[in-house]
Amino acid sequence: MQILKTKVLIIGAGTGGYVAGIRCGQLGLETVLVDGGDGLGGTCLNVGCIPSKAIIHAAAKYETVTKAAGDGTLGITASAPAIDLSKTVEWKDGIVRKLNTGVAALLKKAKVKVIKGWATFQDAKTCRVETEDGPVTITAEHVILATGSEPVELPFLPFGGDVISSTEALSLDAVPGRLVVVGGGYIGLELGIAYRKLGAEVAIVEMADRILPLYDKALTDPVHKWLERHGVQLFLGARAGGFGDGALSITTKDGEPLSIPADKVLVTVGRKPRTSGWGLENMGVAMAGPFVKVDDRCATSMRNVWAVGDLTGEPMLAHKGSAQGEMVAEIIAGKDRRFDPVTIAAVCFTEPEIVSAGLGPLDVEGRDDVIQSVFPLAAIGRALAIEAGEDGGFVRVIASKSDHRILGLQAVGQHVAELSNSFAQMLEMGAVLEDVAGVIHVHPTLGEAFHEASLRALGHAIHI
Structure with missing residues (x-):
């Protein structure tokens, strides 16, 4: 058996783990990274963020050509399109391979030793990794846990066959004729909308009374309207049952049993931290419900054992994991760091897209010390010029009434995902309304809506 000793051992090669590894290498820390199976880049790169956005992009192109068939659109006409999903998936897989190769090169440049295999911990600082070349025992001074998350499986709808998770939904070889999505959160809606654009008949079953229940109704209404216009069946307040024949x-909101025909059932009822199967119980770390408990340095209750990313709780977002991984590497190298972001912006790549950062209307409900201002994308020239101004989209600013400090920013509309970094930046810098109003925003861009919403909050919007 091979025995390795290292300064830093990282378990998990996702966005939290590999970023931690690269930063450790840059700081001169001897580092071993164990990749347990998803591949370099983890869920996000291999079966999550990146491949889903590739499929969403392909679906949008297909929809565009479909619109041009028949009477045409924008003066453009085309023949009715066809989709060979296996070739689309092959293209998507090529993107993933390219990014895998890039991550591998970055880790190599940082002199991080990558070991492919499943790690099982015997104690807090020692694990055994089963590799193709035999077992390897690794002991480390510091351990960073970055095992990520996995789809939640319903006991009455176990994954297998025609009951699939988001992972399988990204690798189908043909567009299903009838797709039923169980779960109306962002993952289910992103994929459900994409497959509707590709021609599938889609139904969505959601226990809550509306889709995307974690967002306020004004933000989700444009998405709801798109679903209705495009013939997506919505069963809200409903409970899914078994699948067969x-x-x-399902049981509807009124308590009536109903049977929905389906070629595939996509279950997207959430994700859970990957805490089983690798010996967490042998490490002696404290838990916070299903998550590993960490402090504001991502330190666990065991000395020199750290945890980052989805393993540590909500929000379960790739960019949070990356920021935590980078921070922990710097702490191990002796820097004084804390994880205390003002906000972690989130994006739903639905139709239209949704962005949220900071406080929302539900967080300030009943308060009389805040200003809320909304500016419609329909009043923005760039939005109209790219067919993004007629779906009810808007930018919203929430600010303190007393000092005009920006507390929250939201947007819904086509392509508004690109506003997310500007939103996060303004909140992180502690900007006030006058800061945004004083920036000369480029014309024509969607970002002008952010400018106008801030001006409107100050009482002098120009274009409304």
Whole structure:
């Protein structure tokens, strides 16, 4: 058996783990990174963020050509398109391979030793990794846990066959004729909308009374309207049951049993931290419910054992994991760091897209010390010029009434995901309304809506 000793051992090669590894290498820390199976880049790069956005992009192109067929659109006409999903998936896989190669090169440049295999901990600082070349025992001074998360499986809808998770939904070889999505959160809606654009008949079953229940109704209404316009069946306040004989059993909001025909059932009821199967119980770390408990340095209750990313709790977002991984590497190298962001912006790549950062209307409900201002994308020239101004989209600013400090920013509309970094930056810098109003925003861009919303909050918007 091979035995390795290292300064830093990282378990998990996702966005938290590999970023931690690169930063450790840059800081001169001897580092071993164990990749447990998803591949370099983890869930996000291999079966999550990147491949899903590739499929969403392909679906949008297909929809555009479909619109041009028949009477045409914008003066453009085309023949009716066809989709070979296997070739689309092959293109998507090529993007993933390219990014895998890039991450591998960055880790190599940082002199990080990558070991492919499944790690099992015997104690807090020692693990055994089963590799193709045999077992390897690794002991480390510091351990960074970055094992990520996995889809939640319903006991009455176990994954397998035609009951699939988001992972399988990104690698289908053909567009299903009838797709039923169980779960109306962002993952289910992103994929459900994409497959509707590709021609599938889509139904969504959601326990809550509306889609995307974690967002306020004004933000989700444009998405709801898109679903209705495009013939997506919505079963809200409904509970899913078993699947058999090509149909999913559900109980409607009124308590009536119903059977929905389905070629595939996509279950997207959430994700859970990957805490089983690698010996967490042998490490002696404290838990916070299903998550590993960490402080504001991402330190666990065990000395020199750290945890980052989805393992540490909400929000379960790739960019949070990356920021935590980078921070922990710097702490191990002796720097004084804390994880205390003002906000972690989130994006739903639905149709239209949704962005949220900081406080929302539900967080300030009933308060009379805040200003809320909304500016419609329909009043923005760039939005109209790219067909993004007629779906009810808007930018919203929430600020303190007393000092005009910006407390929250939201947007819904086509392509508004690109506003997310500007939103996060302004909140992180402690900007006030006058800061945004004083920036000369480029014309024509969607960012002008942010400018106008801030001006409107100050009482002098120009274009409304």
